[in-house]
Amino acid sequence: xxxxxxxxxxxxxxxxxxxxxxxxxxxxxxxxxxxxxxxxxxxxxxxxxxxxxxxxxxxxxxxxxxxxxxxxxxxxxxxxxxxxxxxxxxxxxxxxxxxxxxxxxxxxxxxxxxxxxxxxxxxxxxxxxxxxxxxxxxxxxxxxxxxxxxxxxxxxxxxxxxxxxxxxxxxxxxxxxxxxxxxxxxxxxxxxxxxxxxxxxxxxxxxxxxxxxxxxxxxxxxxxxxxxxxxxxxxxxxxxxxxxxxxxxxxxxxxxxxxxxxxxxxxxxxxxxxxxxxxxxxxxxxxxxxxxxxxxxxxxxxxxxxxxxxxxxxxxxxxxxxxxxxxxxxxxxxxxxxxxxxxxxxxxxxxxxxxxxxxxxx
Amino acid sequence: xxxxxxxxxxxxxxxxxxxxxxxxxxxxxxxxxxxxxxxxxxxxxxxxxxxxxxxxxxxxxxxxxxxxxxxxxxxxxxxxxxxxxxxxxxxxxxxxxxxxxxxxxxxxxxxxxxxxxxxxxxxxxxxxxxxxxxxxxxxxxxxxxxxxxxxxxxxxxxxxxxxxxxxxxxxxxxxxxxxxxxxxxxxxxxxxxxxxxxxxxxxxxxxxxxxxxxxxxxxxxxxxxxxxxxxxxxxxxxxxxxxxxxxxxxxxxxxxxxxxxxxxxxxxxxxxxxxxxxxxxxxxxxxxxxxxxxxxxxxxxxxxxxxxxxxxxxxxxxxxxxxxxxxxxxxxxxxxxxxxxxxxxxxxxxxxxxxxxxxxxxxxxxxxxxxxxxxxxxxxxxxxxxxxxxxxxxxxxxxxxxxxxxxxxxxxxxxxxxx
Ligand SMILES: Cc1cc2nc3c(=O)[nH]c(=O)nc-3n(C[C@H](O)[C@H](O)[C@H](O)COP(=O)(O)OP(=O)(O)OC[C@H]3O[C@@H](n4cnc5c(N)ncnc54)[C@H](O)[C@@H]3O)c2cc1C
Numbered sequence: 001x002x003x004x005x006x007x008x009x010x011x012x013x014x015x016x017x018x019x020x021x022x023x024x025x026x027x028x029x030x031x032x033x034x035x036x037x038x039x040x041x042x043x044x045x046x047x048x049x050x051x052x053x054x055x056x057x058x059x060x061x062x063x064x065x066x067x068x069x070x071x072x073x074x075x076x077x078x079x080x081x082x083x084x085x086x087x088x089x090x091x092x093x094x095x096x097x098x099x100x101x102x103x104x105x106x107x108x109x110x111x112x113x114x115x116x117x118x119x120x121x122x123x124x125x126x127x128x129x130x131x132x133x134x135x136x137x138x139x140x141x142x143x144x145x146x147x148x149x150x151x152x153x154x155x156x157x158x159x160x161x162x163x164x165x166x167x168x169x170x171x172x173x174x175x176x177x178x179x180x181x182x183x184x185x186x187x188x189x190x191x192x193x194x195x196x197x198x199x200x201x202x203x204x205x206x207x208x209x210x211x212x213x214x215x216x217x218x219x220x221x222x223x224x225x226x227x228x229x230x231x232x233x234x235x236x237x238x239x240x241x242x243x244x245x246x247x248x249x250x251x252x253x254x255x256x257x258x259x260x261x262x263x264x265x266x267x268x269x270x271x272x273x274x275x276x277x278x279x280x281x282x283x284x285x286x287x288x289x290x291x292x293x294x295x296x297x298x299x300x301x302x303x304x305x306x307x308x309x310x311x312x313x314x315x316x317x318x319x320x321x322x323x324x325x326x327x328x329x330x331x332x333x334x335x336x337x338x339x340x341x342x343x344x345x346x347x348x349x350x351x352x353x354x355x356x357x358x359x360x361x362x
Numbered sequence: 363x364x365x366x367x368x369x370x371x372x373x374x375x376x377x378x379x380x381x382x383x384x385x386x387x388x389x390x391x392x393x394x395x396x397x398x399x400x401x402x403x404x405x406x407x408x409x410x411x412x413x414x415x416x417x418x419x420x421x422x423x424x425x426x427x428x429x430x431x432x433x434x435x436x437x438x439x440x441x442x443x444x445x446x447x448x449x450x451x452x453x454x455x456x457x458x459x460x461x462x463x464x465x466x467x468x469x470x471x472x473x474x475x476x477x478x479x480x481x482x483x484x485x486x487x488x489x490x491x492x493x494x495x496x497x498x499x500x501x502x503x504x505x506x507x508x509x510x511x512x513x514x515x516x517x518x519x520x521x522x523x524x525x526x527x528x529x530x531x532x533x534x535x536x537x538x539x540x541x542x543x544x545x546x547x548x549x550x551x552x553x554x555x556x557x558x559x560x561x562x563x564x565x566x567x568x569x570x571x572x573x574x575x576x577x578x579x580x581x582x583x584x585x586x587x588x589x590x591x592x593x594x595x596x597x598x599x600x601x602x603x604x605x606x607x608x609x610x611x612x613x614x615x616x617x618x619x620x621x622x623x624x625x626x627x628x629x630x631x632x633x634x635x636x637x638x639x640x641x642x643x644x645x646x647x648x649x650x651x652x653x654x655x656x657x658x659x660x661x662x663x664x665x666x667x668x669x670x671x672x673x674x675x676x677x678x679x680x681x682x683x684x685x686x687x688x689x690x691x692x693x694x695x696x697x698x699x700x701x702x703x704x705x706x707x708x709x710x711x712x713x714x715x716x717x718x719x720x721x722x723x724x725x726x727x728x729x730x731x732x733x734x735x736x737x738x739x740x741x742x743x744x745x746x747x748x749x750x751x752x753x754x755x756x757x758x759x760x761x762x763x764x765x766x767x768x769x770x771x772x773x774x775x776x777x778x779x780x781x
Binding site: 001002003004005006007010069132133134135136137232255258259269270272275276278279280282283286287288290291293294297298301307308311312313315316319354 | 363364365366367368369370437438440443666667668669670671672681682684685688689690692693695696699700710713716717762765766768769770772773775779780781
């Protein structure tokens with residue numbers, strides 16, 4: 001069957017997350033960006049919504065099963081509030097969901113209960129490298145088998161909460177294949193930059209560079225490793241969902257503004273030039289949303305085409321986010337260019353998705 | 363409810379069958395039909411009529427209620443989803459052919475949307491008959507296209523005979539010839555003519571009238587020569603003192619201050635816009651598949667899952683085309699799924715049409731460009747699909763008109779607030 005409506009449980013979750021996004025994240029977004037800090041109080045509140053906890057089975061301390069469909073629904077709702085806030089709340093998932101998807105039984109037992117049962121704690125992951133043609137399937141950070149274990153060397157950028165991280169997953173190139181490795185805080189040869197990354201957007205999310213010089217690490221999934229494709233697809237989907245949230249936020253602001261602002265004696269929304277932009281934004285959003293849902297559904301149902309579909313949804317979402325957030329600013333006119341108005345930050349965030357792959361996972 | 367993307371079995375089975383038809387009956391003669399505008403491919407018409415009757419869906423492409431057999435497990439209705447999938451596959455074969463698939467088309471859709479139960483029974487039964495039968499819808503006039511409120515056609519009740527007397531001039535009637543001209547091989551069809559019963563009442567005075575094939579005073583005055591979809595006849599029809607029985611008016615025969623008359627037309631569009639979208643998407647899929655085939659013959663494989671910055675320009679284009687096509691199809695599916703589940707879908711309908719109009723033209727245009735001389739040559743069908751695709755953004759509301767519908771819906775504006 002085809003069906004296009006979240007189930008009751010998903011709807012409840014979306015309502016709860018949506019409320020948090022609208023009431024807590026949205027009002028905090030501007031000051032957090034300007035002050036380069038997201039209030040931890042709000043991060044904890046978001047953590048208590050239990051998105052990650054609900055996707056981890058009981059035997060590992062959670063209370064549910066992972067579903068990519070539920071994941072994308074929740075991430076869109078949360079990112080609607082604020083991208084930096086949402087990514088802060090979801091950072092521990094970067095570690096935990098990858099362990100859940102690809103870890104050995106032992107790794108799951110070691111990490112999942114302590115992450116999901118406790119308060120929000122900085123567990124994170126490092127994927128991105130600093131080059132224009134960064135390719136998650138051809139990483140420059142290397143892993144080599146040594147003794148019974150592995151050693152990693154290389155440099156990662158944009159690693160959220162790396163400074164305080166208890167442990168992180170580092171993705172590295174092992175004989176031409178990308179694999180995740182668990183690196184502990186105290187590992188020899190691991191160094192985290194003292195300065196935070198300075199980016200065009202996302203300044204409320206503390207991100208760091210991470211250097212690895214012959215760092216000993218344990219491979220996700222143990223000696224036989226894991227399928228990185230699954231993790232990458234889950235990252236593609238999370239990014240697509242976050243892009244939807246950011247774009248929808250800009251669209252909603254622009255729509256309300258257009259119904260208030262007057263020019264030439266009418267509301268600007270009554271001018272076709274504005275109304276058509278809004279119609280196209282809405283259509284684009286819905287089109288990419290369905291593409292994302294379908295890919296997530298395919299992933300949940302073990303369909304062969306899921307990995308390509310997730311890639312396509314992500315690729316489409318990157319363009320959609322730029323298109324929609326650019327128009328958000330355009331509809332505000334000169335006022336859109338002023339940082340006091342939310343569409344300004346949303347446009348900076350809207351540009352980021354192609355380079356921020358790996359900062360969220362469902 | 364849930365989120366699910368598994369194509370229902372009956373749809374999958376039907377698509378397998380229609381693909382055979384598309385390949386064997388349509389593609390093989392597409393070029394010939396394109397070059398002999400107005401020829402009628404009787405083989406196809408008769409074959410499709412028989413085939414669709416034997417499938418139990420009624421003659422031709424008509425929405426059926428798809429009621430489960432008694433005692434069978436209850437399942438959600440998929441009539442519109444099935445119809446959209448049929449149309450997509452037939453249009454993948456050849457959209458000109460699809461448009462002359464026997465059945466009620468837009469004419470029957472108008473009766474289904476605005477007619478009483480008695481009228482539906484009376485006018486729609488014929489499509490199940492022995493002979494292929496057509497119906498068409500006449501809204502557009504020389505002076506009234508997008509702006510349907512400018513329609514001049516007039517219907518006056520002759521109280522002595524209890525007949526409506528209709529005068530007017532209609533253009534661009536898809537299937538107008540096959541619906542109105544009494545061909546021996548066809549069953550008796552009809553055209554649905556929109557006319558005003560009270561010009562002072564504006565849109566609320568507008569009504570649709572069923573005009574039977576062969577009605578005196580009605581003439582086909584012209585068949586258009588077009589950019590594409592040449593297998594489909596596009597007729598001009600003049601009505602001079604044409605008389606139709608009183609009971610052939612769809613909706614209330616009296617004028618009230620509400621816009622009930624026109625709501626019928628709008629309801630028809632909610633139902634048919636995603637179907638037009640589906641048709642365009644079929645054409646675009648044909649073009650994209652052809653493009654990939656030709657690229658493959660030249661040793662080019664699209665490297666999906668590579669970051670954009672590592673792709674060639676052609677790969678980027680193809681990947682964007684895939685995204686456009688799939689997302690347009692999902693919007694269309696959602697719109698018909700809503701129709702099946704009796705959810706109001708004016709917004710989604712127009713969204714699917716906007717998106718399909720955009721992407722089918724973009725995809726076919728880009729495909730011709732990428733393939734260069736091969737794309738432009740009449741040796742292959744791609745140049746024809748480029749011409750065929752363009753109509754998607756024009757009929758059933760142009761791209762602009764559907765943007766207006768979407769914008770009004772999301773802004774909560776009336777037609778007066780956003781023109
Ligand atoms: C092959 C073919 C088959 C057709 N089949 C049928 C049929 O079966 N039955 C039928 O009734 N009609 C049919 N039509 C007619 C079709 O629906 C109209 O052509 C269409 O609605 C546009 O009307 P128009 O051609 O008069 O263009 P116009 O209304 O004159 O539009 C010209 C341009 O102005 C734009 N425009 C108009 N109004 C606005 C506005 N308010 N805001 C912004 N832009 C605007 C349009 O988008 C378009 O770009 C068919 C047409 C063709 C070409």
